[in-house]
Amino acid sequence: MMVQHAFKVGQVVRPRPTCRNLPNDLFQVLRLLPSTAGGVPLYCIKSPADMIERVVEQGEIEAAPG
Structure with missing residues (x-):
């Protein structure tokens, strides 16, 4: 089953607390x-x-507040 993309281009996201692969920073979705x-x-x-x-x-990131 295909899961739909939850975030859109330009949206600001951050790593989920369980994600250890990314620096604790804000990121912008490019593509x-x-x-x-x-x-x-x-x-x-x-x-x-x-x-x-x-x-x-998708499971590694979440929407940034704001």
Whole structure:
């Protein structure tokens, strides 16, 4: 079953507390990527602080407050 993307391009997100792969920072969604073979939506995100583009699974991020 395919899960729909929960976040949209331009949205500000942050790592979930359980995610250890990302710095504790705010990121902007740059692109929606195709889902994994298991149906998990992927995103390309970037932090204004380090300008590194990262690919993350939907479960690794959450909407930033504000």
